[in-house]
Amino acid sequence: MIRRTVKDVKEMRFLLSVILFMSLRLALWAGPGDRGYEFLSLPVSSRVSALGGANVSVQNNDLNMVSQNPSMLSGELNRALAVNYFNHIAGVNYGNVAYSQSIDSVSFWAGCVSYLNYGTFEGYSELGVADGEFSAGDVCVSAIYARKLSRRITAGIAFKPVFSYIESYTSFGFGVDVGANFYDAEHDFSVGLAVKNFGVQIKGYTTDARSSLPWDLQVGLTKRLAHAPFRVSLTMVKLNDWDLGYNRSARLDDDKINLMDEEPEEFKISFGDMLLRHAVVGLEFIPSKNFNLQVSYNHRRRKEFALKESKGASGWAFGANIHVYKLDLGVSYAINAPKGGVFGLSVVTDLDLFK
Numbered sequence: 001m002i003r004r005t006v007k008d009v010k011e012m013r014f015l016l017s018v019i020l021f022m023s024l025r026l027a028l029w030a031g032p033g034d035r036g037y038e039f040l041s042l043p044v045s046s047r048v049s050a051l052g053g054a055n056v057s058v059q060n061n062d063l064n065m066v067s068q069n070p071s072m073l074s075g076e077l078n079r080a081l082a083v084n085y086f087n088h089i090a091g092v093n094y095g096n097v098a099y100s101q102s103i104d105s106v107s108f109w110a111g112c113v114s115y116l117n118y119g120t121f122e123g124y125s126e127l128g129v130a131d132g133e134f135s136a137g138d139v140c141v142s143a144i145y146a147r148k149l150s151r152r153i154t155a156g157i158a159f160k161p162v163f164s165y166i167e168s169y170t171s172f173g174f175g176v177d178v179g180a181n182f183y184d185a186e187h188d189f190s191v192g193l194a195v196k197n198f199g200v201q202i203k204g205y206t207t208d209a210r211s212s213l214p215w216d217l218q219v220g221l222t223k224r225l226a227h228a229p230f231r232v233s234l235t236m237v238k239l240n241d242w243d244l245g246y247n248r249s250a251r252l253d254d255d256k257i258n259l260m261d262e263e264p265e266e267f268k269i270s271f272g273d274m275l276l277r278h279a280v281v282g283l284e285f286i287p288s289k290n291f292n293l294q295v296s297y298n299h300r301r302r303k304e305f306a307l308k309e310s311k312g313a314s315g316w317a318f319g320a321n322i323h324v325y326k327l328d329l330g331v332s333y334a335i336n337a338p339k340g341g342v343f344g345l346s347v348v349t350d351l352d353l354f355k
Contacts, residue, residue, distance in 0.1 A: 036211035037162050037173055039116045039138045040197045044068075044096050045084045046332035046344035050319025052280035052296035053334065054235045057192035057220035059183050062328075063100050063348055066110055066144055069179035069194040070156030073100060073108040073146035079351040086344045089336075091119045100144075112142040123167065134167035144177075155180045160199070162213075169206060175199030175213045188224035188231070215240065224286075233282040237300075244277040244300055245269045277303060290323035294332070305337045312337075319344075326353040 043049040045064030056069040063080040065072040077100045086094040094117070100110035118136040125131050139162070146156030158177035164170065179194035198215035220235035238244055269277075277300035286292040295318050302315025312335070319332035330346035 035214045036171070036201045037138060037140075037164060037175075037197075038214050039094070039114075040140060040160070040162070040175065041214050041216065042086070042094060042116070043334075043344070044098075044112075044114060045082070046319050046330035046346040047294065047321060049086070049334045049342065049344045050294035050296060050317050050330075050332040051233060051282035051284075052235070052298040052317055053301070054218060054237045054280050055220060055222075055233050055282060056179065056194045056218045056235060057181065057190045057222040058231070058233055058282075058284075059181075059188075059190045059222065063098050063110065064346060066098065066100065066146075066156075066158075067096075067112060067142070068196075069181060069192050070144045070158040070177050071146050071154040071179040071181040071192070071194075073110055073144060073156055074148075074154065075102050075105060075108065077108065077110070078102040080348065081351055082346065082348045084344065084346045086342055088342050089340050093117045093119075106148040108146045110142075110144040110146075112140075112144070114138075114140045114142070136166040137164070139163045140175075142177075152184060153180065153182050160197070162199075164205075166205060170203070171201055171205045172203040173199060173201040173211075173213060175215075187226075189222070191219075191221045193219050229286045231284040231286060233280075233284075235280040235282070236278050237280060238278055242274065242278075244274065273299075273303070276300075292321050294319040294321075301336060307337075312339075321346075326350070 043053045044067040047062060047064060048055060048068060051058070054068065055065070058065060059072070061074070061076040063077050063082040064084065080100045082098040084096050088094060094115070096112055096114035098110060098112035100108060102108050116138040120133050120135050123131050123134045140160055142158050142160045144156060144158040146154055148154045156179050160175040160177065162173040162175060175197045176199055177194060177196045179192065181190060181192045183190040196216045196218065197213045199213045201211040201213070204210060216237060217239040218235060218237045219239065220233060222231060222233040224231040280296065280298050282294060282296040284292055284294050296316070298315045298317070302311065306312065306314040314335055314337055317332060317334035319330060321328060321330040326349055328348040332344040333341050334344070335341040
């Protein structure tokens with residue numbers, strides 16, 4: 001048993017080293033510049049949304065978690081089917097469908113199609129004359145493969161062609177996710193690492209200029225308490241980009257402040273505040289196998305969406321899952337701003353149950 005554990009640790013260290021090396025190389029390759037296809041950073045299921053929008057470590061045999069970390073694929077997900085829908089503000093709708101299957105006892109594959117519809121808009125010419133309606137949307141098709149490397153370690157990769165359109169203008173890009181997961185079933189403890197959405201825009205909307213995808217290095221751990229029906233997750237996001245002062249950066253640029261000068265006091269973000277912007281904390285209450293509740297806090301979301309005069313519950317998210325008949329049903333509500341939030345609905349099933 002000890003020898004096996006040491007082997008697991010060595011394999012995990014090797015995987016982490018490889019992924020971190022790739023992350024550094026990608027950071028240098030991508031360089032500064034605009035980010036495209038930001039919809040790839042949206043949570044794809046009610047559970048992910050309720051856990052703060054990011055989680056690369058929780059193990060619960062949920063096909064939707066594969067979108068967070070491709071190494072989450074396992075034999076328990078053979079012939080699983082998932083359908084998800086989100087109703088965003090201003091009539092924006094987002095949904096996806098995913099399916100997975102085992103290749104053999106240690107290899108697994110899955111496919112997923114995601115679609116974001118921005119709605120219909122009124123079009124106007126440069127002279128302000130109405131010239132009809134137009135629509136806009138994004139589509140991502142994911143092909144995912146995972147392999148079990150040992151009793152506790154799984155590695156996975158996802159290939160993600162991306163298509164986007166605005167009126168008659170189109171663009172195309174390609175991204176990749178790479179992940180690894182360590183799971184100790186005996187102690188219900190897991191550690192996950194994923195490099196998500198690294199790639200480029202191959203074809204721009206109007207020019208040859210290429211944007212990089214919103215790539216994200218994430219590390220997380222999840223632990224179920226030994227003597228209480230609770231499971232706690234901590235996920236560190238955007239480890240490839242320390243400065244997450246979104247509003248500050250925009251105002252600094254607008255006010256044309258020399259970044260070499262001392263930063264104005266109102267724009268300063270303390271080390272502790274910046275560190276918390278990288279952290280997403282999730283808590284699950286699991287009284288039975290057929291029912292659980294989730295709650296989370298996302299500090300970055302709260303800082304970016306809260307109003308100065310009224311912060312409300314911005315940054316908090318809530319959700320529930322229940323098993324009914326042969327279906328796992330999930331709902332979530334993420335409070336992005338004091339005046340509104342995002343509602344999510346998920347349905348997951350095992351097609352073998354319908355034989």
